[in-house]
Amino acid sequence: MTREMWEGNQAVAEAAVRAGLEAYFGYPITPQTEALEYLSRRMPELGRAFVQAESELGAINMVYGAACAGVRVMSTSSSPGVSLMQEGLSYIAGTEIPAVLVNVMRGGPGLGNIAPSQADYNQAAHGGGHGDYRNIVLAPASVQEAADYMGLAFDLAEKYRTICMVIIDGSIGQMMEPIVLPEMRPVQRKDWDWATNGTMGKRPRRILTSIYLDPVEEEETNLRLPERWKRVQANEVRYKEYFLEDAEFVVVGFGTAGRVALSAVRAARKQGLKVGLLRPITVSPFPAQIVEKLIPQASAFLVVEMNTGQMLEDVRLTVKNRVPVQFYGRLGGVVPFPGEILSEIELMVKNTPSVDEHPREAWFERMMAAG
Amino acid sequence: MAVKTPNNLVYERPEGFTDAPTHYCPGCTHGVAHRLIAEVLEDMNILDRTIGVAPVGCSVFAYNYFDTDFVEAPHGRAPAMATGLKRVLPDRVVFTYQGDGDLASIGMGEIVHAAARGENITVIFINNANFGMTGGQMAPTTLPGMKTTSSPKGRDVETQGFPIRVAELLCTLDGAGYVVRRSLHDPTNIRKAKKAIRLAFETQVRGLGFSMVELLSNCPTNWNLTPVESLKFVEEKMVAYFPIGDYKVSSGVAQIKA
Numbered sequence: 001m002t003r004e005m006w007e008g009n010q011a012v013a014e015a016a017v018r019a020g021l022e023a024y025f026g027y028p029i030t031p032q033t034e035a036l037e038y039l040s041r042r043m044p045e046l047g048r049a050f051v052q053a054e055s056e057l058g059a060i061n062m063v064y065g066a067a068c069a070g071v072r073v074m075s076t077s078s079s080p081g082v083s084l085m086q087e088g089l090s091y092i093a094g095t096e097i098p099a100v101l102v103n104v105m106r107g108g109p110g111l112g113n114i115a116p117s118q119a120d121y122n123q124a125a126h127g128g129g130h131g132d133y134r135n136i137v138l139a140p141a142s143v144q145e146a147a148d149y150m151g152l153a154f155d156l157a158e159k160y161r162t163i164c165m166v167i168i169d170g171s172i173g174q175m176m177e178p179i180v181l182p183e184m185r186p187v188q189r190k191d192w193d194w195a196t197n198g199t200m201g202k203r204p205r206r207i208l209t210s211i212y213l214d215p216v217e218e219e220e221t222n223l224r225l226p227e228r229w230k231r232v233q234a235n236e237v238r239y240k241e242y243f244l245e246d247a248e249f250v251v252v253g254f255g256t257a258g259r260v261a262l263s264a265v266r267a268a269r270k271q272g273l274k275v276g277l278l279r280p281i282t283v284s285p286f287p288a289q290i291v292e293k294l295i296p297q298a299s300a301f302l303v304v305e306m307n308t309g310q311m312l313e314d315v316r317l318t319v320k321n322r323v324p325v326q327f328y329g330r331l332g333g334v335v336p337f338p339g340e341i342l343s344e345i346e347l348m349v350k351n352t353p354s355v356d357e358h359p360r361e362a363w364f365e366r367m368m369a370a371g
Numbered sequence: 372m373a374v375k376t377p378n379n380l381v382y383e384r385p386e387g388f389t390d391a392p393t394h395y396c397p398g399c400t401h402g403v404a405h406r407l408i409a410e411v412l413e414d415m416n417i418l419d420r421t422i423g424v425a426p427v428g429c430s431v432f433a434y435n436y437f438d439t440d441f442v443e444a445p446h447g448r449a450p451a452m453a454t455g456l457k458r459v460l461p462d463r464v465v466f467t468y469q470g471d472g473d474l475a476s477i478g479m480g481e482i483v484h485a486a487a488r489g490e491n492i493t494v495i496f497i498n499n500a501n502f503g504m505t506g507g508q509m510a511p512t513t514l515p516g517m518k519t520t521s522s523p524k525g526r527d528v529e530t531q532g533f534p535i536r537v538a539e540l541l542c543t544l545d546g547a548g549y550v551v552r553r554s555l556h557d558p559t560n561i562r563k564a565k566k567a568i569r570l571a572f573e574t575q576v577r578g579l580g581f582s583m584v585e586l587l588s589n590c591p592t593n594w595n596l597t598p599v600e601s602l603k604f605v606e607e608k609m610v611a612y613f614p615i616g617d618y619k620v621s622s623g624v625a626q627i628k629a
Contacts, residue, residue: 022459023455023458023459025454025455049458049459051454051458051488053451053484054480054481054483054484055480057448057451057480057481058448058451058454058480058481058484059451061444061445061448061451061452061455061481062451062452062454062455062458063455064444064445064448064451064452064455065424065442065444065451065452065453065454065455065456065457066455066456066458066459067455068442068452068455068456069455069456069459069460071459073455073459087445087448088445088448091444091445095442095443196422196440196441196442196456197422197440197460197463198419198420198421198422198439198440198460198463198464199418199419199420199439199440200419200420201419205438205439205440205441206440206441207434207440207441207442207443208441208442208443209425209434209441209442209443210443211431211443
């Protein structure tokens with residue numbers, strides 16, 4: 001078990017290789033490109049498929065094709081590229097086949113910038129492409145976690161025949177940290193009973209499609225997806241808890257925001273404040289059960305994100321105004337400092353917010369007042 | 372009904388077809404193109420290792436008719452899906468079946484780059500000068516002056532541009548091994564089309580790069596012509612603008628052709 005310095009994007013790529021990645025299709029976009037570059041060398045070295053596609057549209061449809069063959073396949077991209085991929089993602093969801101996509105999120109909307117952001121939470125966690133479907137979405141907060149969750153991403157995608165997205169941001173993608181990479185797992189091409197890999201004269205032909213011209217059949221498909229999602233919700237919720245046992249105040253944040261919030265929570269604990277942190281790993285399915293469990297002990301929640309409060313709505317949906325919720329967000333590629341979040345914690349403890357005011361409105365007023 | 376015997380049998384359903392009746396309009400040459408592909412796959416004995424990629428367009432349900440594995444691509448993306456399939460299953464035979472809206476309009480990026488990369492896939496391209504499934508709108512292949520539901524006064528090249536000659540465009544790419552145009556307007560040309568389809572699949576099986584057969588086809592329904600008139604239109608108008616010919620036969624493919 002060697003600890004080595006790895007850049008996030010390259011760690012994600014190598015971890016996927018070690019999880020049995022058989023094919024990678026991608027397109028250059030900052031701050032994700034190092035994953036593409038790394039795999040352009042690594043995949044051919046192992047005799048595995050690598051194509052730099054003509055566009056993200058091309059890349060995701062190559063993923064779609066290879067996924068139909070039943071192999072472990074992924075792409076990596078960043079926000080504008082992931083927007084382009086939404087067409088293919090919707091088709092993959094409608095065809096009910098496994099695929100993995102890493103979104104190294106950057107500031108938006110539009111061309112935005114190349115700084116770290118969490119503004120694609122809704123796109124990832126609440127659909128993205130057309131039609132009614134859900135993605136499993138994992139949100140690592142460090143290079144180590146990003147590497148650790150790649151194998152899980154493939155396992156979950158295959159188990160539920162679904163898309164598993166891993167959302168990181170420009171900071172996790174491009175910083176270097178000492179990590180222990182997962183063990184190399186052999187490529188195991190499974191004999192799925194749905195894969196279109198040629199009959200070889202041994203079975204009836206198979207069709208993989210997302211078209212159901214008969215509305216009754218399409219409705220059956222649209223019922224099969226949430227039925228499967230209920231199993232995902234029941235079995236696959238993952239999160240990390242910090243200082244929650246005796247916490248009277250609960251900070252909720254995922255990915256980089258959650259990681260910065262942990263520093264703030266530690267500082268608050270040093271001051272004697274009874275604050276804890278809930279960091280969802282699966283932002284979809286959202287860990288509503290643990291939020292529910294914390295409500296009796298919580299005087300207030302503070303949600304911290306690098307967007308205008310997207311996961312905030314998932315928290316509010318569970319809290320249902322029984323306990324006040326406060327929000328703090330930084331936008332457009334700005335990463336909050338621990339001190340800013342500590343100030344928000346102090347504000348929450350000293351001046352518990354009202355359940356009557358929408359946390360986003362209150363935060364927005366504070367932001368505007370601060371200039 | 373007379374009993375089929377080897378003596379009087381001149382025509383039967385190819386093994387590569389399922390029993391499903393096609394949904395194509397009476398007189399449409401999609402059925403002919405399908406049949407030629409099924410016959411070639413049967414002749415080459417590769418039905419069991421072939422995977423087809425269906426497009427969006429009239430042939431969106433092509434997968435119902437071929438007795439092989441099949442996937443259904445998003446509009447225009449069939450060459451990208453075929454790339455994904457072929458790269459992980461290099462010993463299988465992968466083909467796309469695409470119309471002109473699918474291939475030459477929304478899918479122009481995918482087809483050009485698949486050809487440029489020399490993907491070992493076979494593309495059967497149906498050029499019938501309009502978007503058939505959506506009811507006969509102008510396609511990139513619509514002839515100048517040709518009336519469609521979205522060029523009601525006839526295609527005006529000043530504002531709506533010129534038709535795209537796909538075979539001529541793709542033949543400039545070094546990754547292309549075999550790029551030809553044939554027509555389906557009469558039995559002689561249909562036989563020539565079958566030969567070309569055979570050679571295209573042979574190109575793939577031998578790993579000689581990208582292969583495409585463009586097939587000039589009719590659309591009696593949207594052209595408002597009888598089937599016979601529509602074939603006449605192909606022969607007189609389509610062939611004049613889109614000349615039949617071999618646009619790229621790489622030296623490797625030339626050897627198997629001989």
